[in-house]
Amino acid sequence: MKSRAMFSRRWMPLILAAPQLAIVFLFFLWPACKAIGWSVYLVRPFGNGSVFVGLENYRRILSDESFYASLQATFIFTASSVGMAIVIALVLAGCTELNLRGARFFRHAFIWPYAIAAAVLGVIFKFAMNPVVGAMSFLNDIIPGSWAPYINSSEAMCMLIAAFAWTQVPFNFAIFAAALQSVPDDYLAAAAIDGAGPIRRFVDIQLPLIVPFIFFAAVVNVIEAFTHSFGLVDTLTQGGPGRATNILVYQIFSDGFVGMDLSRSSTLSVIMMICIALLTMLQFRFFGARTRYGK
Amino acid sequence: MLRLGLLCALTLAWPASKAASFDFWYAHTGGPIADAIKSLCDGFNASQRRHRVRCTSPGTYEQTMQKTIAAYRAGKQPAVVEIYDVGTLDMMLSGAVYPVFQLMQEANQADDPVDWQDYIDAVRSYYATSAGNLYSLPFNISTAALYTNTAQLAAAGVTTAPQTWEAFQAAAEKLKAAGQSCPAVSDYNPWIMLEQIAAVQGAPLATQNNGHGGLNAKYVFNTGMPLRFMEDVMRWRQQRLLIDAAATRTGSQTLAFANGECAMAIDATSAWSAIRTSGIANVGVSPIPAYAGTLRRNSVPGGASLWVMKGYDTQVYAAVAAFFSYLRQPSSQIAFARRTGYVPVTREAVRVLQQNGAADSLAPALVGISSMSLPGNAYSPGARLGFSTQFRHAWREEVENAFAGRQSMKSALDRAKSRGDILLRRFEETYAGATLP
Secondary structure (H helix, E strand, O other): OOOOOOOOOOHHHHHHHHHHOEEEEHHHHHHHHHHHHHHOOOOOOOOOOOOOOOOOOHHHHHOOOHHHHHHHHHHHHHHHHHHHHHHHHHHHHHHHOOOOHHHHHHHHHOOHHHHHOOOHHHHHHHHOOOOOOHHHHHHHHOOOOOOOOOOOHHHHHHHHHHOOOOOOOOHHHHHHHHHHHHHOOHHHHHHHHHHOOOHHHHHHHHHHHHHHHHHHHHHHHHHHHHHOOOOHHHHOOOOOOOOOOHHHHHHHHHHHHOOOOOOHHHHHHHHHHHHHHHHHHHHHHHHHHEEEEEE | HHHHHHHHHHHHOOOHHHOEEEEOOOOOOOOHHHHHHHHHHHHHEEEEHOOOEEEEEOOOHHHHHHHHHHHHHHOOEEEOOEEEEHHHHHHHHOOOEOOHHHHHHHHHOOOOOHHHHHEEEHHHHHHEOOOOOOOOOEEEOEEEEEEEHHHHHHOOOOOOOOEEEEEEEEHHHHHHOOOOOOOOOOOHHHHHHHHHHHHHHOOOEEHHHHOOOOOOOOOOOOOHHHHHHHHHHHHHHHHHEEEEEHHHOOOOOOHHHOOOOEEEEEEEOOOOHHHHOOOOOOOOEOOOEEOOOOOOOOOOOOOEEEEEEEEHHHHHHHHHHHHHHHHHHHHHHHHHHHOOOOOOOOOOHHHHHHHHHHHHHHHHHHHHHHHHHHOOOOOOOOOOOHHHHHHHHHHHHHHHHHHOOOOOHHHHHHHHHHHHHHHHHHHHHHOOOOOOO
């Protein structure tokens, strides 16, 4: 008789998984349920006497033009920063595969910046982007007033995108560097013998073989951009100038934690949850399909 | 046996004064203000042996408010917490606080009652209910003042600090002509650019006496003096008489003044600790200007007050009352003002201060007192308006859009008003059925 690695009773695996399930429920599902609950109430911060309003909070937000502006800013921010983070990480990872001098060192060095917290990076960037003493101030020496991210909304958005991409590059680099190591050397050697240069080899052999990893990095980056970018926004632009960089997650943070408007904040969270779910589904549908090759 | 008898007698004689300790959450992390608060806590613990206060800081003003709410919902609230000015209305309507006037009344029956009228009017009315009772203890009170670099002003031929906005403009023009690249600096904080200006000119921010009369107030700052001032600001900015704080080396208006980059700044009196520690000499402090030919009213307080949370027994509240009595002593207030630039809040403390001959380190506090002590009108108690943090955000966004040339200042303030009104209506709905105390 064939021995099977299965538990004899149905509840045994559940008991073994219970601690994990409890943690997931307590720290992930319960807050999410609470947010959905609060989104149908007008919540008073201290709780004494909240009013049930049904879908009124959703109606209010969905009929507010500033919500759509914020949504647009969120998509611009997400698409640009994720694209930038992936391209830069790919280029860096591709270069470390070229067996150049110092490649081993850089393979480690490019991962270090991942340890820097977004808020700290925000402060550093704020200094680096200062219009008087920062790295970009030379623009103001050429044409005065040409670098003013505190008043020019597209410059502010570019600054934010660059800063966020910077936080994601090390993670992507680690993934891509590891993925490139798994590409068989024989393919590359054969291509080299056929006369393919490094760029040709990268585009035709390495890139197609690591597409699943790029897809994975993109999903993680998008979720990060949606959920974890508020520290950066808070230190760099506070959603300004005007409301140019007031992306959804920052609105949730500033409405709920600073403004004490827990209902609006919860409603926005639920909307954002739906957005992320939809986006991830789309990513799986369109990109996921292409990654199932050779099976 | 005798000792035991004595102990019993003591316990019977003062049943309410049993030892108690309690938590006080303050909202400053690091720096001279946090140090000054810690000194007050140590001072109280050293001054008597019965009660103990445990002082800890959960973080900034915003973080302290959030954590207080979370703690209250979990039943773990501190007995005393420092909440910033814009949180006042939420706290008043929370149903979670023990009003300070009641606390002091019930705890101090035998002792002499607190003379609340001794508080500077502008401070008392900002935190008092419509019946004139203080719900929280005014603690670190600041107001706006004009800081001038007297050496740079003198070099440009300006010998007196500007008293009016006309003189302010003239001074800035002279400074610019004398080669000062940053005559004046501002970060366009609505607490100063809207709320203080409106108060000093006696102009309304909102109907219902700026919200003190009820939750159904509507914003009205998009005309009159607040509009005139912001249009002037826009012009000064275009003429480079007023420089954006973000365009200075440090990005902060306080530091841009403190490091000598800018010659004038309208800032809080509590900016004093940062300015003083920078070591700059020749600092002049004067009340913020008013338009020539207008009647100057009191400026309004900002900063924070101390709230007592529900959920403790009388012994703890007796300890809290003792702590508050300690904080209210003129010597405590003056020591605190000296280190921080915050303003003493009782007339008694002000008298003691003036008798002792005020030192230089108290200059901003004295200016703050005289600026807040001017007679006011119906709008002088400052704003009591819901969701005011979001409103300040909205005002700033619209004003930034005007600076960027996307709209006129008039339409910026119109839009800020209508966005503010939406927030006020939503706040009113959130607290439907509740009435302002």
